[in-house]
Amino acid sequence: MDKVKYFFQQSWLLIVASFFFGLLIAVANAAWQDNILQNEENKFNDLVREMIPDANASEIVLEDVEVESRKGKKKLTSVRKVVSAEGRRIGWAFMCEGSGFADKIRLVIAADSEFEKFFGFKVLSSYETPGFGSKIAEDDPESNEDLVDEFKDAPVGEFVLVKTGRRREDESQPNDGLIIAISGATVSSDAVVKIFNAYADEVKDKLREKGHIGNGE
Amino acid sequence: MANKGERAASVYKDTLLAGLWRENPVFRLLLGMCPTLAVTAAVKPALTMGCCVIFVLVCSNIVVSLMRNLLRPHLRILMFTLTISTFVTIADLFLKAFQPEMSAALGPYVPLIIVNCIIICRAEACASKNGLAVSVIDAVGMGLGFTITLCALAGVRELLSTGKLFEAQVMPGWFVPWAAMSMPVGAFVTLGLMLGLVNTITGKKD
Numbered sequence: 001m002d003k004v005k006y007f008f009q010q011s012w013l014l015i016v017a018s019f020f021f022g023l024l025i026a027v028a029n030a031a032w033q034d035n036i037l038q039n040e041e042n043k044f045n046d047l048v049r050e051m052i053p054d055a056n057a058s059e060i061v062l063e064d065v066e067v068e069s070r071k072g073k074k075k076l077t078s079v080r081k082v083v084s085a086e087g088r089r090i091g092w093a094f095m096c097e098g099s100g101f102a103d104k105i106r107l108v109i110a111a112d113s114e115f116e117k118f119f120g121f122k123v124l125s126s127y128e129t130p131g132f133g134s135k136i137a138e139d140d141p142e143s144n145e146d147l148v149d150e151f152k153d154a155p156v157g158e159f160v161l162v163k164t165g166r167r168r169e170d171e172s173q174p175n176d177g178l179i180i181a182i183s184g185a186t187v188s189s190d191a192v193v194k195i196f197n198a199y200a201d202e203v204k205d206k207l208r209e210k211g212h213i214g215n216g217e
Numbered sequence: 218m219a220n221k222g223e224r225a226a227s228v229y230k231d232t233l234l235a236g237l238w239r240e241n242p243v244f245r246l247l248l249g250m251c252p253t254l255a256v257t258a259a260v261k262p263a264l265t266m267g268c269c270v271i272f273v274l275v276c277s278n279i280v281v282s283l284m285r286n287l288l289r290p291h292l293r294i295l296m297f298t299l300t301i302s303t304f305v306t307i308a309d310l311f312l313k314a315f316q317p318e319m320s321a322a323l324g325p326y327v328p329l330i331i332v333n334c335i336i337i338c339r340a341e342a343c344a345s346k347n348g349l350a351v352s353v354i355d356a357v358g359m360g361l362g363f364t365i366t367l368c369a370l371a372g373v374r375e376l377l378s379t380g381k382l383f384e385a386q387v388m389p390g391w392f393v394p395w396a397a398m399s400m401p402v403g404a405f406v407t408l409g410l411m412l413g414l415v416n417t418i419t420g421k422k423d
Contacts, residue, residue: 013287014296021303028307032314039317102325127325131401134324 040124044108047122048082048093051110056085058093061212067202069098070194079203081212082110089113094203095124098195101187103127105136107195111156115204115213120152121192133188147189150179156200161186161193229354236358243366244415248334252326253367254404260383263371265319267364269308269327274336274356276304281344282352288345297340298331305330335363373407374398 008015049055062079069075075097082091093110105126110119123137139148151159154177165180181189207213242248249270256262280300281288288296309327312320320327330336339359344352372382378398380388397403 010289011292013284013289014292014299017284017296017299021299024303025306025310028310032310035314036310039313043317125321127328 233358236362257371263367271360278344278352278356
């Protein structure tokens with residue numbers, strides 16, 4: 001009993017402050033959550049437009065698709081149908097996330113209308129080391145270290161990360177599914193590959209299961 | 218009575234000016250070097266970072282000052298960290314909600330304010346030993362000193378690396394931008410030169 005009393009004598013301020021500060025953060029979060037989600041939605045649409053230039057709008061067709069990572073962690077995502085100005089389905093896009101070197105990496109991945117090839121990916125948010133891991137977000141075809149380009153037109157399936165190799169000289173060459181890591185950012189490159197491997201097949205299976213692809217539409 | 222008021226005003230003035238020059242966190246105390254080097258490639262992110270630091274400094278100094286008599290010595294650092302991280306989270310949420318581009322540009326450096334030495338230093342050295350007024354003035358002085366320094370550094374780097382300030386062309390047409398100034402090397406060189414200049418002005422020898 002004395003020990004419990006001593007514990008509370010010593011730490012009551014910490015306990016009270018924790019509750020108070022937690023409440024403060026919860027209030028701020030509740031007040032600004034709508035704006036934050038709207039900003040993310042806008043950013044998502046902008047990134048999709050960068051990957052699929054003909055994209056005009058997107059709508060959620062599958063909600064709460066459960067994806068299991070290799071470590072057994074379950075994550076949820078929503079899959080969106082991307083349509084052109086004429087209303088034709090031109091692709092699919094979804095948000096996904098995985099553990100990077102510093103923190104979570106969140107990506108937007110886009111695939112073609114039959115979910116057979118990827119348009120590529122864009123980084124929604126990442127706290128990877130500036131100058132090293134942050135290079136995963138750089139999309140510069142002229143650069144020798146363009147991870148984004150490695151996924152362009154790549155067939156949907158399992159990707160393998162390699163440390164060295166010969167990059168495609170232009171986009172007309174077929175993509176073999178081998179992803180060459182960015183030097184100095186192997187962990188971040190590996191994280192991106194793992195995200196693709198965790199989500200791609202799962203999302204494709206769900207789309208097929210619900211009749212959104214493979215139905216001759 | 219008048220003497221007491223004058224003395225208080227003098228203390229407030231000294232406290233405010235200390236952060237701006239005599240105890241400037243960057244130039245004199247060499248604290249907060251991580252954001253000083255990392256977010257000063259342009260003035261806008263530097264200014265945003267400075268404003269976030271002012272907000273966190275003022276709020277954490279207020280809270281620490283108010284609870285200074287209740288703090289247990291062995292739990293004080295824990296309490297400081299808890300307080301600081303709360304206000305940093307609020308600042309981070311605010312940026313994400315109302316300045317999404319700046320939030321993305323600053324990346325991890327806003328959450329990293331939690332471990333910014335300036336804030337924990339002021340909580341320990343000033344707010345935990347002084348009343349509310351002195352603590353707030355100290356926070357404003359230190360925050361302004363930090364922000365002005367960051368903006369000065371960023372101004373030089375942005376001007377030399379792009380020829381622009383706040384995206385407006387400043388340098389004449391014949392000016393060739395120094396790309397290196399936007400890179401880490403530019404941050405180190407500019408900071409070194411500015412520190413040298415400040416030491417020359419103040420006559421500091423060692």
